[in-house]
Amino acid sequence: MRTQADKAARFRELHQRSGAFIIPNPWDAGTAKLLAAMGFEALATTSLGVANTLGQSTISLDAIIENCRVIAEATDLPVNADLENCGADDPKTAAKAIARAAEAGVVGGSIEDSTGNREHPIYDFSLAVERVQAAVEAARALPFPFTLTARAENFLWGRQDLDDTIKRLQAFEAVGADVLYSPGLYDLGTIKTVVSALKRPFNLVMGFADPTLTVEQLSAAGVKRISVGGAMERHALAAFLRCAREMKDNGAFTFVRDMAPVKEVREAFVAGSAAR
Numbered sequence: 001m002r003t004q005a006d007k008a009a010r011f012r013e014l015h016q017r018s019g020a021f022i023i024p025n026p027w028d029a030g031t032a033k034l035l036a037a038m039g040f041e042a043l044a045t046t047s048l049g050v051a052n053t054l055g056q057s058t059i060s061l062d063a064i065i066e067n068c069r070v071i072a073e074a075t076d077l078p079v080n081a082d083l084e085n086c087g088a089d090d091p092k093t094a095a096k097a098i099a100r101a102a103e104a105g106v107v108g109g110s111i112e113d114s115t116g117n118r119e120h121p122i123y124d125f126s127l128a129v130e131r132v133q134a135a136v137e138a139a140r141a142l143p144f145p146f147t148l149t150a151r152a153e154n155f156l157w158g159r160q161d162l163d164d165t166i167k168r169l170q171a172f173e174a175v176g177a178d179v180l181y182s183p184g185l186y187d188l189g190t191i192k193t194v195v196s197a198l199k200r201p202f203n204l205v206m207g208f209a210d211p212t213l214t215v216e217q218l219s220a221a222g223v224k225r226i227s228v229g230g231a232m233e234r235h236a237l238a239a240f241l242r243c244a245r246e247m248k249d250n251g252a253f254t255f256v257r258d259m260a261p262v263k264e265v266r267e268a269f270v271a272g273s274a275a276r
Contacts, residue, residue: 002076005144008107011042011078012145015179015201020219022226023203025082027053027067027233029074030269036075037268044080045071045106049233058116061087061097065104072105080147081109082229085116089123091134098138098146108147110181111135113168114157121157125164128152129171136176149203150177155184156208162190166197173200179225184208188221195222207231 002010014021023042026032027049035043050067051059064083072079081101086094094111101109113128115121123131132150139146150172154165169180181203185191187210195202201224206213208229218226243255 004102004105004107007076007078008144008146011080011107011147014042014078015147015224020215020223020226022215023080025049025228025230025232026071026074027230029070030265031232032071032074032077033271034265034268036077037271040077042078042080043071043075044227045082046230046233047082047084048230052230052233052237059084061100065097065100068101068106068109069104078108079106080149081106083109083111085114086111086131086135089115089127091127091130094131095134095138098135098148099142102142102144102146107144108149108179110149110151112151112153114151114153122153122159125168125171128168129175132172132177133175139178140176147178148176149179149181151181151183153183155182155186157184162193166194169194169198173198179203181205183229186210188213188217191218191223192221201225203227205229207234 021041023044024035024040025044025046026035027046032043045064045068047059047064050063051057054063061083064081068079068081083097083101086097088094098109111132113123113131115123136148139148152165152168152172154161165182169182173180177200179201180198182194183205185194185204186208191204191209202222203225204218204223205227215226246252246255
């Protein structure tokens with residue numbers, strides 16, 4: 001079984017090798033084990049996916065950390081945590097989430113410049129940078145190389161300001177963020193513009209990008225890490241709703257033809273448990 005330090009070193013290696021890698025987003029132990037059995041090299045949590053499974057529109061930091069623990073314990077893979085705004089506005093308080101995530105077993109995590117307040121969705125520039133710097137300091141204080149991702153959320157909140165987004169990402173990079181991330185970038189040209197303005201690895205989330213883009217194209221554009229956020233959980237939810245609607249509206253059950261094979265699922269669960 002890998003130690004947390006081993007997982008952290010492996011996660012760093014994935015960011016340093018040539019080409020892009022996919023980091024899918026499970027939302028519970030079962031989906032984490034299925035992805036591990038398929039051969040993925042690392043996993044990332046999804047706060048949206050967890051909120052949906054809990055039947056909530058938002059999620060607390062405590063719930064996020066508990067989900068980190070569940071997924072980190074499910075497999076032997078490195079896990080990166082979606083920590084949203086780290087549960088606080090104040091930089092020092094927010095930075096405490098990094099240590100909490102590490103204690104839960106993950107080897108990387110993100111801090112974003114989104115406030116969670118629709119009236120004022122993005123932190124002012126100086127505060128956003130202070131928050132990232134505090135998170136970097138917390139990460140560096142850990143006994144292993146925690147990979148800190150800093151997110152600029154303008155595009156996700158309808159602020160189509162590319163210059164400000166790049167300015168923020170460059171500032172986050174300057175204070176020590178290991179990976180940069182800006183959800184909501186859609187087309188390949190915009191993605192290339194952002195990546196070319198940065199020196200450190202960039203994460204692209206495909207849940208908000210042009211769905212026709214491929215790993216080959218994104219790798220050629222300089223993207224290092226490709227995630228999908230809550231997309232897989234939402235796709236599973238869509239399948240659930242189709243099943244329910246077929247029963248309720250049509251009195252039919254044809255969906256049972258397309259169920260996941262029990263044998264395949266159980267083998268993945270056993271393999272995941274054996275790897276621990």
